[in-house]
Structures are given as C-alpha cells and as structure tokens.
Amino acid sequence: METEETTDINQQNAKEDDRSELVQAINGLWNKFFANPINRKIFRIVIDCLIIAAVTVFSFSWIVFIVPGLQESGRTRKAKYENIAEVLKDQGYKKLIGQMTRDSKNLMRKFTSYTSGQSYLIINTIDNKFLLYQNKKLVREGSCSTGSYTRLTSSEGSRHWIFKTPKGRFWIQQKITSPLWVRPDWSFVEEGLPIPPPNDESRFEYGVLGDYAMSLGDGYLIHGTIYKRLLGMPVTHGCVRLNDEDLESIYHTMNIGSKVYIF
Numbered sequence: 001m002e003t004e005e006t007t008d009i010n011q012q013n014a015k016e017d018d019r020s021e022l023v024q025a026i027n028g029l030w031n032k033f034f035a036n037p038i039n040r041k042i043f044r045i046v047i048d049c050l051i052i053a054a055v056t057v058f059s060f061s062w063i064v065f066i067v068p069g070l071q072e073s074g075r076t077r078k079a080k081y082e083n084i085a086e087v088l089k090d091q092g093y094k095k096l097i098g099q100m101t102r103d104s105k106n107l108m109r110k111f112t113s114y115t116s117g118q119s120y121l122i123i124n125t126i127d128n129k130f131l132l133y134q135n136k137k138l139v140r141e142g143s144c145s146t147g148s149y150t151r152l153t154s155s156e157g158s159r160h161w162i163f164k165t166p167k168g169r170f171w172i173q174q175k176i177t178s179p180l181w182v183r184p185d186w187s188f189v190e191e192g193l194p195i196p197p198p199n200d201e202s203r204f205e206y207g208v209l210g211d212y213a214m215s216l217g218d219g220y221l222i223h224g225t226i227y228k229r230l231l232g233m234p235v236t237h238g239c240v241r242l243n244d245e246d247l248e249s250i251y252h253t254m255n256i257g258s259k260v261y262i263f
Helices: 004-037 039-077 083-087 093-114 187-191 243-253
Strands: 120-124 130-133 139-145 152-153 161-162 168-171 174-177 181-182 202-205 212-217 222-223 259-262
Touching: 083 093, 130 243, 139 243, 152 187, 168 212, 212 243, 222 243
Parallel strands: 120 259
Antiparallel strands: 120 130, 130 139, 152 161, 168 259, 174 212, 181 202, 212 222
C-alpha cells in the first residue's frame, strides 16, 4: 500500500518528466525551424525590421520634440548684448573690471613685499625641506630638521615644554659665527639631570650648533647639527637644523633683515 509521501514523490517525478518532454519538444521545433534556410532568412529579416523601426522612432522623436526644445531654449537665453562695444559701455561691467584691477594690484604689491629682490628663505616643516631664493630665483634647496612637537614635563610636574618650530613670517635678527649653545632648563630635564644655576659652566657648549647660526628671535635659531643622519626628520626642540654646506651657503646669502617664511 502506497503511503502519502510516496504518492507525492511520484507526482513530483511525473511533473518533472512533463517539463523535460516540453523542453525537448520546444528544442525540437526550434531546431526544425532553423534547419530550413528560408526560415533563417525570414528570422533575420524580422530582426532587421525591428532595428530599423527602433532607429526610425528615435529619429522621429529627436526631430519632432528634442530639436525644437533646444531651439526654444536658445531663444529664451538670448544674449543681453549684441556686440562687445555695448558690453564695454555697461556700468556693471566697468565696476567689475575696476574692482578686479584693484585686487590684482593689491595682490601684486603683497607678492612683491614677500618676494623682494633680497634673499629670503622658506622652511617647510611638513616635509622638512628648505628653499633659498635670491633675486626671486631659487638658488638652493635641501633637507632640514624642524620641531618634533613632543611634550616634556619636569619630574615634579610643574613645568612643561612643547618642542615646535614657530610658523609665520620672520627675519634674520642676528648672524653668529662659532655659536655657543647655552643649554636651557629643558635640556637637563630631558637627560634626567638637576637644573644648574643660570651661569653654571655646564650650560655652555661649543661645537654642537655648527660653524654658523642665525637668530629668528625668542631663542629660535637656524644652525648646524652633529646629528646629520636625522636631517629631513622632525626631531628638533624648535630650531631649524641644516647640514654644514647648506648652512654656510644660507649664512652668506642671507643678511640681517632677510625674511624667513616658515609653514
């Protein structure tokens, strides 16, 4: 005696057999149709007619609807003036040109003030690069080191230092040969040493700043370094470090009052 489950399976198998027979019948008819060369030719003609009809409908729509719309749009946006002479007489145009001329002159004056005929130095603290200009021409470029932006706190926690190179427009305030480094308090804190009195001999060191130094004010210098392998990296306590050759060239090119731009 067949169970209900067996009956369902038989019915499902019967349906699948019917589908298979239907697919085979359709494939047979399709193959018989295309086996006849005349039928294949008729099929290609029908396809070509459909393509031609689609192209015809698109072309008709373009001519009847789109082209007139574009023409109408062009008419609605007709130029206010017919020739350049009318434009030049317009008061609004004259006002605009006058303002643009004044702005251009102001920008040129500002540019000239920043790039005078004197030498000037640009310090890029992002890439740690410098550009030296003289008579508005680039005469030297290279790597430097600028502030590390690290924070130092004294052991008792009462004093803090952030070692960053200031940004903005500066000028050379002093030129020094064989500079002497007067060690500030943070240099002793950094090494875990007690801070000596202001005029203690341990504060004075020769040779660590190179052969030349140029002061930007507030204790910031452009100077040499004994850590040349670190050039191109942000590792200083705020000053700008250069290698010996670049430092000498910049020192002899820059004058007291020469501008230094740091960004």
